[in-house]
Amino acid sequence: MRNDGDVNNSAERAREYPRVTSFRFRRGSLTTGQQRNWETLWPQLGVDILTADTKPDGPLDLEALFGRQAPTVLEIGSGTGISTAAMAAAEPDVDVLAVEVYRPGLAQLVGLVDRNGLTNVRMIRGDATVVLTELIRPASLTGIRLFFPDPWPKSRHHKRRFVQSGTLELMADRLIGGGVLHIATDHAGYAEWIAEKLATQDPAGHHVVQLTGASPISLDRPTTKFEGRAEREGRDVNEFVYTRPVPRGTGPGGTGTGTDTDGTADDSEDAS
Numbered sequence: 001m002r003n004d005g006d007v008n009n010s011a012e013r014a015r016e017y018p019r020v021t022s023f024r025f026r027r028g029s030l031t032t033g034q035q036r037n038w039e040t041l042w043p044q045l046g047v048d049i050l051t052a053d054t055k056p057d058g059p060l061d062l063e064a065l066f067g068r069q070a071p072t073v074l075e076i077g078s079g080t081g082i083s084t085a086a087m088a089a090a091e092p093d094v095d096v097l098a099v100e101v102y103r104p105g106l107a108q109l110v111g112l113v114d115r116n117g118l119t120n121v122r123m124i125r126g127d128a129t130v131v132l133t134e135l136i137r138p139a140s141l142t143g144i145r146l147f148f149p150d151p152w153p154k155s156r157h158h159k160r161r162f163v164q165s166g167t168l169e170l171m172a173d174r175l176i177g178g179g180v181l182h183i184a185t186d187h188a189g190y191a192e193w194i195a196e197k198l199a200t201q202d203p204a205g206h207h208v209v210q211l212t213g214a215s216p217i218s219l220d221r222p223t224t225k226f227e228g229r230a231e232r233e234g235r236d237v238n239e240f241v242y243t244r245p246v247p248r249g250t251g252p253g254g255t256g257t258g259t260d261t262d263g264t265a266d267d268s269e270d271a272s
């Protein structure tokens with residue numbers, strides 16, 4: 001992975017999002033096959049910024065990372081990579097960067113990428129907040145996927161939820177104009193929390209609005225074990241599909257560096 005330029009002062013940015021982490025360290029050993037994949041394929045497909053001293057000291061060059069210029073989707077908390085691999089296979093023209101802390105999950109995704117011959121998936125083992133803050137340039141992502149984030153149901157743990165006002169603003173900033181934030185949760189309390197955070201965004205800052213037009217990326221998710229369990233247990237899955245407004249006078253993909261204007265027909269301000 002190549003670093004390119006210096007967009008953010010990372011220490012400064014990190015101070016803007018003071019949070020406890022949204023994950024807990026889970027132990028998990030790799031099967032023999034996963035261990036083999038990890039040793040042979042991981043170095044080509046991923047980088048570990050969590051436990052190894054390999055964090056690039058500036059934003060990633062996504063074009064160099066994927067070896068082509070294509071719309072890029074960041075998937076936060078890819079788990080075992082079921083959605084990641086299926087959605088990447090269904091959309092070969094879109095590059096998918098999966099961020100996860102759980103090594104056995106990433107090892108499974110490495111195997112899926114290999115078995116399915118996918119060339120459009122790369123991975124980062126690390127905290128997605130650090131990745132967004134330090135490794136992703138503003139206005140560079142066509143999509144961000146956050147599927148079944150850990151709900152942290154106890155009130156005293158709500159501060160651990162990934163979706164906070166600060167992370168919403170950060171994600172909005174990293175999307176291109178017209179880029180999509182797609183969130184799914186099977187936890188009713190977290191769904192209310194997300195709806196509330198979306199509804200109370202600062203319209204003067206980087207923000208997202210409900211997508212009412214066509215999406216530039218697929219919104220079709222395969223059923224993962226979280227969704228399957230939710231269905232069996234009679235819980236609804238709530239989805240949020242939001243977009244960064246296209247700056248006035250530009251088409252989708254406008255960089256809109258800090259001056260978003262909600263002026264197009266698709267830019268509804270209805271954030272519920």
Ligand SMILES: C[S@@+](CC[C@H](N)C(=O)[O-])C[C@H]1O[C@@H](n2cnc3c(N)ncnc32)[C@H](O)[C@@H]1O
Nearest residue numbers: 022023077078079100101127128147148150224
């Ligand atoms: C409930 S699982 C959902 C996995 C997957 N998205 C799915 O739908 O099957 C949430 C995942 O997010 C990961 N996670 C939580 N916070 C994270 C963070 N800040 N950065 C990267 N991964 C995170 C956890 O390790 C966990 O694997």
